[in-house]
Each structure stands twice: as structure tokens, then as C-alpha cells.
Amino acid sequence: MRAHVLFAAGVLALAVSAGAGERSSADVEVRSECFALELDTPVEGSPQHVGLAKLTRTAVGSDTLLEWDLFFATENVRVLHVERFGADGAKLVWRELSSGRGRTVLAELGLDATTLRVVDWSSEREREDVHVDAECLLPLAHLELARRGELCDGLQRVFDPLTRALEPLSTDTRFEAVALSAEDDATGGECLESWSLEREVSSVRADGTHAWSARFVGDELQLYRWQAGGLVARRIETGDYERELESLAPDVGESPTPLAHVKSE
Numbered sequence: 636m637r638a639h640v641l642f643a644a645g646v647l648a649l650a651v652s653a654g655a656g657e658r659s660s661a662d663v664e665v666r667s668e669c670f671a672l673e674l675d676t677p678v679e680g681s682p683q684h685v686g687l688a689k690l691t692r693t694a695v696g697s698d699t700l701l702e703w704d705l706f707f708a709t710e711n712v713r714v715l716h717v718e719r720f721g722a723d724g725a726k727l728v729w730r731e732l733s734s735g736r737g738r739t740v741l742a743e744l745g746l747d748a749t750t751l752r753v754v755d756w757s758s759e760r761e762r763e764d765v766h767v768d769a770e771c772l773l774p775l776a777h778l779e780l781a782r783r784g785e786l787c788d789g790l791q792r793v794f795d796p797l798t799r800a801l802e803p804l805s806t807d808t809r810f811e812a813v814a815l816s817a818e819d820d821a822t823g824g825e826c827l828e829s830w831s832l833e834r835e836v837s838s839v840r841a842d843g844t845h846a847w848s849a850r851f852v853g854d855e856l857q858l859y860r861w862q863a864g865g866l867v868a869r870r871i872e873t874g875d876y877e878r879e880l881e882s883l884a885p886d887v888g889e890s891p892t893p894l895a896h897v898k899s900e
Contacts, residue, residue, distance in 0.1 A: 662693050662694065662695050662700075663693065663694040664691060664692075664693050664694075665692045665693060665694055665699075666691065666692040667689065667690075667691045667692075667873070668689070668690045668691075668855070668856055668870065669687070669688070669689050669870070669871050669872070669873050669875070669876035669877075670687065670688040670689070670690070670859070670868035670869055670870055670871060670876075671684060671686075671687060671688075671868070671869050671871050671875075671876075672684070672685050672686040672687060672688050672705065672706075672707065672866060672867070672868055673685065673866070673867045673868075673869055674865065674866060674867070675860070675863075675865060675866070675867045676865075682867070682869075685707055685708065685709045685710075685866075686705065686706050686707040686708045686709065687705075687706050687708070687876055687879055687880055687883075688703065688704065688705040688706070688868045689702075689703075689704045689876065690702070690703055690704075690856065690859075690868075691704075692779075695719065697721065697722070698719055698720060698721040699719065699720055700717065700718070700719045701717070701718045701719070701775040701776070701779060702715070702716065702717045702718075702775075703715070703716040703717075703775065705868075706880070706883070708883050710733070711733060711734060712731065712732070712733040713731075713732040713733070714729075714730070714731050714732070715728070715729070715730040715732070716728075716729050716730075716774070716775065716796070717729075717730075718773045718774070718775045718776060720776065722746070723745060723746060724743065724744050724745040724746040725743075725744045725773055725776070726741070726742065726743045726744075727740070727741070727742040727743075727773050727774075727794065727796060728740070728741050729796035729797075738755070738756065738757045739755070739756040740753065740754070740755050740756075740796045740799065741753070741754045741755075742754075742773070742794055742796065742799075744767070744771060744773075749766065749767050749768065750764045750765065750766055750767060751764070751765040751766075751767050751771060751794060751801070752764055752765075753765055753799050755799060763799065765794075765799070765800065765801060767801070770791065770792060771792050771793075771794060771801060772791055772792065772793045772794070773793070773794055774793055774794065774795070774796070777791065777793050777804075777838075778847075778849060778856075778859075781806070781808075781836040781849055781851075782849070782851060782854050782856065783854065784834075784854075786806055786808075786836065787806075789805065789806065790803055790804070790805050790806075791803070791804055791806060791838075792804070793838075802840065802846070803840070803841050804838040804839065804840060804846050805838065805839050805840075805841075806836060806837070806838045807836070807837055807838075807839075808834060808835070808836050808837075809834075809835050809837075810832060810833070810834050810835075811832075811833050811834075811835065812830050812831070812832055812833075813830065813831045813832075813833050814829070814830055831852055832852070833850055833851065833852055833857070834850070834851045834852075835848060835849070835850045835851075836848065836849050836851070837849075844863075845860075845862060845863035847859070847860060847861055847862075848860045855870075856870065857869075857870045858870065
């Protein structure tokens with residue numbers, strides 16, 4: 636029953652006391668992936684480019700920190716989604732930052748706890764305890780399991796920071812061989828195709844609607860889709876991400892308050 640919690644707290648080990656913008660010299664960035672954010676509703680045949688995103692995994696001592704940093708340039712909105720797992724359990728911080736408004740959600744789950752403690756700061760502080768009577772995953776841990784090929788097809792319960800509820804998701808995996816290019820055979824002069832095996836993991840809600848899907852080549856995330864016909868993160872080169880982010884710098888604003896300053900009490 637506690638298999639996923641033990642994975643999150645032991646193998647991934649994700650917490651939130653050392654969040655975005657607060658990295659010590661002892662922290663080691665294990666993986667960094669950059670994306671263009673697009674709306675999957677084409678205009679004149681092309682997806683609408685709406686911003687940038689970066690997904691990182693960092694070793695913080697014996698813990699592991701996972702972080703989505705999303706910037707919506709068209710609306711000047713930034714979303715920081717951070718999860719950290721450690722020996723004491725798992726924590727999540729979700730922050731929405733924009734001019735004149737914001738929202739912060741903190742969720743904490745102890746290793747042996749049966750309750751997910753949730754605090755929401757919007758117009759006022761609101762706290763609730765969500766009873767956990769079965770396996771529970773945080774969203775980025777769910778994605779990380781999918782990346783590692785350790786997410787069994789079937790039903791998982793995942794915390795949704797937007798609704799502050801545990802959502803049952805049914806997950807399915809499929810494989811597809813994709814032709815990359817054709818190359819000349821130096822010995823026989825024949826044209827040989829290069830292939831890539833892609834793996835797509837998708838989750839649907841109890842009512843059958845699409846929750847999210849991710850496309851991997853090996854363990855590299857190439858595309859992430861939040862909603863069918865909605866927001867898509869498409870992999871781009873780090874240099875392209877940095878150049879566009881620099882051009883948007885005046886609109887990005889100052890770095891947010893470190894997540895270490897966000898307290899549950």
C-alpha cells in the first residue's frame with residue numbers, strides 16, 4: 636500500500652525547504668530540460684507559442700528536488716511547481732505569480748502519515764487535511780515514475796494542487812517506432828532509415844477525460860501535454876530557451892520569495 640510513498644520518500648526523496656532560486660553549493664543539478672509552451676489549438680496551421688518552461692531534477696543532500704518553472708509570456712504569469720522527497724516524507728509547493736495577484740499551495744505527506752496536510756494562500760490562508768487511505772503520489776513524482784518506466788499501468792491516486800484533492804488516474808503506456816532520417820550505406824550505396832523508439836504514457840480521469848500525457852525517447856522527455864487540445868510543453872534546445880528568456884527578462888520580473896520562507900504554520 637505504501638509502495639509509491641516509499642519510492643517518493645526513499646528513491647526520489649522530494650521536500651520544499653530549499654526551493655526555487657535558493658540553491659546551495661552542495662546542490663547538484665542532475666537533469667535539466669527546456670521547453671516551448673504552446674496551445675494545441677493551431678492558428679493558420681501552427682501552434683500558438685505562449686511561453687517557456689524548464690523541468691529540473693536536483694540532488695539536495697540525500698533528497699531529490701523536482702521543479703517545473705513555467706513562464707507564460709502572453710499573460711506575464713509565472714508558475715513554480717516544486718516537490719521534494721526526503722527521509723521524513725514528501726512536500727509540494729505550487730506558486731502562481733503575476734502582477735497584483737498570486738496563489739501558494741503547500742502540501743505535506745509524512746512517510747507514515749495517513750493524512751495529506753494542505754495549506755492554501757489565496758485571498759486568505761485556508762488549511763485542510765485530506766485523508767489518505769491508499770497510495771498517494773504528487774504530480775512530478777508521478778511523472779518521474781513514468782520516465783523511469785516504473786509506473787505500472789492501472790489506477791493511481793495523485794494530488795492535484797489546483798483542486799486540492801486526490802484524483803484517481805488510470806495510466807496507460809504505448810510504444811511507437813518513429814523514422815528519424817535516411818542515410819546512405821557507405822558500402823552498398825543503399826538508403827538506410829534511422830529509427831527512434833518513443834514511449835507515450837497517458838493518464839485519464841475517472842470520467843474518461845485526458846489528465847496528462849508524456850512522450851519519452853529513452854528517459855528524455857520530449858513532449859508533455861496537460862489537457863487534450865490545451866497546453867503543450869515541446870522540447871527545445873537549452874540555448875534557444877536561454878535566448879528567448881533573456882529577451883523576455885523585463886517581463887519576467889524579480890525572483891520570487893524563496894520557498895524556504897513559505898511556512899505551513
